[in-house]
Amino acid sequence: MKNQVWDVLSQSKDEMTAWMKAQGLPGYRGTQLFEALWRHRVKDYEEITSWPKALRENMANQFPLYRLQAETVQRGHDGTLKILGRLYDGQHIETVVLPHDYGYSVCVSSQVGCNMGCKFCASGLLKRTRNLSAGEILDQVRLANDLIADQGAVISRVDLMGIGEPLDNYENVMQFIQIAHDPLGFNLSYRHFTISTSGLVPDIYRLAQEGLPITLAVSLHAPTDDLRRQLMPINKAYPVHQLIEACKDYFHKTGRRVSFEYALLAGINDSNQHAEQLANLLKGFSCHVNLIPWNPVPEHPFQPSSKKRVEEFQRIVQDRGISCTIRKEMGQEIEAACGQLRRREEELLSP
Secondary structure (H helix, E strand, C coil), X not given: CCCCCCCHHHCCHHHHHHHHHHCCCCCHHHHHHHHHHHCCCCCCHHHXXXXXXXXXXXXXXXXXXXXXXXXXXXXXXXXXXXXXXXXXXXXEEEEEEEEECCEEEEECCCEECCCCCCCCCCHHHCCCCEECCHHHHHHHHHHHHHHXXXXXXXXXEEEECCCCCHHHHHHXXXXXXXXXXXXXXXXXXXXXXXXXXXXXXXXXXXXXXXXXXXXXXXXXXXXXXXXXXXXXXXXXXXXHHHHHHHHHHXXXXXXXXXXXEEEEECCCCCCHHHHHHHHHHHCCCCEEEEEEECCCCCCCCCCEXXXXXXXXXXXXXXXXXXEEEECCCCCHHHCCCCCHHHHHHHHHHCC
């Protein structure tokens, strides 16, 4: 509990139960609150009809619920939903809901803005303002579920690939995962979470120690230090060989195949030589390369690689024994590149 304002949405079931007991209330009131927030997705305390009126009013007065608001929802022809969410303090984040053969996944943000400075990414064009709390990350899943409820569907997979660097908000991200995993939360298997990182090596080792079968997706985007430093400043702190060693450790400790994200930029990182260098870099442990046809960002000078070039790059990597697929392009007509919608909104609001 914080000094004055208890962050209700960020509490685990056990924390809510303990807090209720500390207030002289039955512990099961905490369980009821937890279930109401996440399984039943209530918007305010008045909807918790299992509570007496006095308790509902007291909680509303002392600890108001600030639910994420959908300010804009863009719908793609393929069923993709891109949400511009407004937080309690007026900040904006993006959340993307993606339809698949198996159901729906949601791509959530972990920070307001990003400080990683990747040269091809729209997210970093607006620097990090703050971390998201566990509750603010959870509320993106809740909002996504609300938007697909009319189809009788629920989110079955969560990708921490939205705005921000998840491992730069480590404690809140792990709290989010634990709550979302809870049977009275979203009841999501650990195997259905993917954490994407630009390469914070110490935190990759830390995540491996958690012993959870979470999928690790590493934004690699270049097979050599020289090129990766140009595209991703994080490589200055954690060079490629250190990053790969951390990924190998993650695989050996968790048994989970590591995924490497590789956005193909025409004439920059998409040559046959780059493909061969990438395959050589990744040989020797179980991993997967996810080739990403780059979504153009007006503020960046790059161009996406041609379909033919992408397919040739894939062939070379596969021929050298590395699992490699091409990510299906989804939602491009609704500004699917992460951060574009938020940046446009911030520009409109600027004086």
